[in-house]
Amino acid sequence: MSSELPKTDYTRWRLKTDRGRQTWEYLRSKEQAASWPQTLYDKYHLGMDLKLPALPEPKTYRDAAHNGLDFFKKLQLPDGQWACEYGGPMFLIPGFVIALYVTNSEIPEDWRTEFIRYLTARQHPEDGGWGLHIEGESTVFGTCLNYISLRILGMDPDHPVAQRARNCLHRLGGALGIPHWGKVWLSLLGCYCWEGMNPVPAELWLLPNWVPFHPWRWWIHTRAVYLPMSYMYSLKYSHPENDLTRSLREEIYTQDYSTINWSRHRNTVAPPDIYHPHSPILDVANEVLAVWGKWFCPEALQQWARNHVYDLIKREDENTEYCCLAPVNSPLQLVARFLKEGEDSVAVREHRETLRDYLWVKDEGMLVNGTDGVQCWDTSFAIQTVVECGFAEDPRYKEMLIKALEFLEDQQIREDCPEMDKCYRQKRKGAWAFSKKKQGYTVSDCTAEGMKAVLMLQNTPGMPKLVSDRRIFDSVDVLLTMQNASGGFASYEPIRGGQWMEHLNAAEVFGSIMVEYDYPECTTAVVTGLALFRKYYPSYRRAEIDRTITSAVKYIKSAQRPDGSWYGSWGVCFCYAAMFATESLELVGETWENSRVVKKACEFLVAKQKEDGGWGESYMSSAKKEYIHHENSQVVGTAWACIALMNARYPDRSVIERGIKLIKDRQLPDGSWAQEAIEGVFNKSCMISYPNYKLYFTVKALGIFSRRYENTKA
Numbered sequence: 001m002s003s004e005l006p007k008t009d010y011t012r013w014r015l016k017t018d019r020g021r022q023t024w025e026y027l028r029s030k031e032q033a034a035s036w037p038q039t040l041y042d043k044y045h046l047g048m049d050l051k052l053p054a055l056p057e058p059k060t061y062r063d064a065a066h067n068g069l070d071f072f073k074k075l076q077l078p079d080g081q082w083a084c085e086y087g088g089p090m091f092l093i094p095g096f097v098i099a100l101y102v103t104n105s106e107i108p109e110d111w112r113t114e115f116i117r118y119l120t121a122r123q124h125p126e127d128g129g130w131g132l133h134i135e136g137e138s139t140v141f142g143t144c145l146n147y148i149s150l151r152i153l154g155m156d157p158d159h160p161v162a163q164r165a166r167n168c169l170h171r172l173g174g175a176l177g178i179p180h181w182g183k184v185w186l187s188l189l190g191c192y193c194w195e196g197m198n199p200v201p202a203e204l205w206l207l208p209n210w211v212p213f214h215p216w217r218w219w220i221h222t223r224a225v226y227l228p229m230s231y232m233y234s235l236k237y238s239h240p241e242n243d244l245t246r247s248l249r250e251e252i253y254t255q256d257y258s259t260i261n262w263s264r265h266r267n268t269v270a271p272p273d274i275y276h277p278h279s280p281i282l283d284v285a286n287e288v289l290a291v292w293g294k295w296f297c298p299e300a301l302q303q304w305a306r307n308h309v310y311d312l313i314k315r316e317d318e319n320t321e322y323c324c325l326a327p328v329n330s331p332l333q334l335v336a337r338f339l340k341e342g343e344d345s346v347a348v349r350e351h352r353e354t355l356r357d358y359l360w361v362k363d364e365g366m367l368v369n370g371t372d373g374v375q376c377w378d379t380s381f382a383i384q385t386v387v388e389c390g391f392a393e394d395p396r397y398k399e400m401l402i403k404a405l406e407f408l409e410d411q412q413i414r415e416d417c418p419e420m421d422k423c424y425r426q427k428r429k430g431a432w433a434f435s436k437k438k439q440g441y442t443v444s445d446c447t448a449e450g451m452k453a454v455l456m457l458q459n460t461p462g463m464p465k466l467v468s469d470r471r472i473f474d475s476v477d478v479l480l481t482m483q484n485a486s487g488g489f490a491s492y493e494p495i496r497g498g499q500w501m502e503h504l505n506a507a508e509v510f511g512s513i514m515v516e517y518d519y520p521e522c523t524t525a526v527v528t529g530l531a532l533f534r535k536y537y538p539s540y541r542r543a544e545i546d547r548t549i550t551s552a553v554k555y556i557k558s559a560q561r562p563d564g565s566w567y568g569s570w571g572v573c574f575c576y577a578a579m580f581a582t583e584s585l586e587l588v589g590e591t592w593e594n595s596r597v598v599k600k601a602c603e604f605l606v607a608k609q610k611e612d613g614g615w616g617e618s619y620m621s622s623a624k625k626e627y628i629h630h631e632n633s634q635v636v637g638t639a640w641a642c643i644a645l646m647n648a649r650y651p652d653r654s655v656i657e658r659g660i661k662l663i664k665d666r667q668l669p670d671g672s673w674a675q676e677a678i679e680g681v682f683n684k685s686c687m688i689s690y691p692n693y694k695l696y697f698t699v700k701a702l703g704i705f706s707r708r709y710e711n712t713k714a
């Protein structure tokens with residue numbers, strides 16, 4: 001189908017980078033295109049033929065690691081980082097398209113064309129729908145919102161792509177069964193009625209901070225999304241009716257729009273959409289809040305709540321220079337600012353510009369990335385990979401490493417948010433974000449991995465010292481504010497509220513999103529970061545660091561499941577977590593030889609090795625919380641498992657070598673690896689791509705193996 005769709009001229013796309021900001025530019029004229037030649041990384045990300053010569057055939061695993069790095073080096077951007085696609089979720093384009101539409105913003109022709117191509121390419125061939133993420137089965141959330149996006153972008157309702165999508169939506173029961181967040185988007189567009197929505201009361205933000213369910217205690221993404229939603233809910237704003245929205249009202253429901261009894265559909269959610277069903281407590285709370293909102297909440301209180309919420313919305317924009325936390329709250333923030341300040345306000349213009357940071361172009365078209373990039377995260381791991389392979393002093397990588405170090409130096413956050421307590425922000429001075437400094441959110445493991453990378457390089461002979469001691473102390477200071485009572489570390493903040501709050505999870509499509517949790521991955525990053533720091537700075541906050549490490553390792557042990565595994569929350573799944581957990585244990589000297597915990601971890605992994613020597617987990621492992629094999633081995637999963645076994649000092653080298661050999665055998669002649677199954681996950685149910693993982697975790701596994709078992713012939 002996609003072959004019939006218009007396509008932009010791919011020789012005109014350029015990835016522009018500016019201190020971590022990455023945007024795709026479409027050059028209007030041939031002359032412009034000629035004066036700004038397409039680079040190799042442009043072509044790679046656009047899926048164009050690179051015509052690279054084959055590298056010398058690797059004779060050893062070490063050669064294979066070098067070939068891998070030689071390829072990866074070519075993808076480094078001028079600002080020192082590695083950009084990549086960060087797609088997977090299928091509910092992000094609609095937020096952008098609907099927000100741009102209701103704020104009367106222009107959607108450039110090249111975006112329209114490529115969004116349509118992407119959505120069409122990702123439409124499920126069997127039933128015409130879309131799921132929560134690219135690999136998930138069709139849901140109302142995915143199908144309805146992406147159908148609407150196609151229509152706003154200009155696709156005719158009679159186009160075969162639209163017809164098939166609409167049929168799928170109707171088979172799933174129509175738009176009434178869309179989950180809560182979908183109901184919000186539809187109401188904004190004027191294709192659903194606010195009365196049919198469970199309440200999102202802005203008044204919650206006025207509660208005193210000690211209240212155990214105050215939104216400041218929620219997981220940061222949940223509260224960031226609910227904040228602008230509550231503002232809109234309070235205004236019950238809908239875009240003025242027009243031909244398109246009138247037509248959409250006819251297209252997406254299975255009954256006549258005017259006959260819908262909205263208040264009866266607050267809890268109507270199609271079964272395939274539900275990952276986390278409502279709890280009885282939530283249902284009761286919703287009833288009470290609906291009555292309160294409709295009959296009892298005084299207008300003055302509503303106004304007060306709206307003003308307070310708007311103040312927090314503004315602070316989010318200011319603290320992130322309009323990047324916002326993620327691509328769900330960012331378009332919602334745009335709409336909120338539009339409603340208050342109008343379509344030509346500075347805030348709205350800034351948002352329109354900054355939304356571009358999330359857009360990505362690939363062979364299938366244009367998509368919205370899961371964050372405004374993976375810059376700091378990938379750069380930190382790229383550096384660590386080179387160091388751990390033992391190549392840091394190799395002149396071949398010197399320039400690349402210096403550029404990468406310069407990037408991390410530039411991207412370290414230097415100031416806390418103004419009045420950080422008022423906007424409930426965590427300390428950030430000294431931190432690294434996942435994406436870029438402007439976005440400005442501390443993440444425990446991003447800070448730790450960034451600091452580790454800097455320490456590793458700055459202590460390599462011949463490398464410049466760019467980040468001062470004081471600034472490294474700042475990162476340690478951030479990390480030391482983040483430990484939980486259990487000893488573990490969560491993602492953006494220490495845990496602020498009880499797990500019982502999951503009973504209030506109203507999103508239906510995600511699990512474990514109400515509060516922060518301990519994660520073995522984040523905890524390991526912090527433990528290993530602090531340990532490396534302690535090696536170079538043995539006296540700074542020593543007693544606290546020692547205590548933190550000891551209790552964190554204790555948490556890691558306690559998080560092991562009876563079968564020897566750890567559940568991984570951010571990568572798929574048990575292999576990912578095993579790599580981290582065993583790294584923490586190795587650090588405190590626990591290996592296969594002396595530790596029952598490690599022995600069990602190895603037994604678990606070895607039992608999952610496939611016939612061909614590799615490992616491969618299905619993304620269903622994450623949703624089902626049990627190990628589910630992918631039908632094929634995956635190079636990324638194999639690299640994680642091999643690194644885990646090497647961390648554990650697993651004594652049977654042949655087991656590891658079979659995995660390493662698989663990685664090497666799958667390497668392409670130019671040193672790269674082909675994309676395989678999706679690598680990442682969030683909120684248990686939604687998958688997300690980490691395409692650079694296949695380019696550096698593979699190398700890291702090869703490199704560590706070759707260092708450990710020298711002179712191994714491939």
Ligand code: LAN
Nearest residue numbers: 221326327328370371434443445491521570681682
């Ligand atoms: C990410 C990406 C990175 C990830 C790690 C650093 C790998 C992890 O160890 C800690 C958590 C973190 C920072 C993380 C949290 C949730 C994110 C931001 C994401 C998975 C990327 C996309 C996702 C975000 C919630 C997507 C927007 C969707 C909503 C439901 C709001």
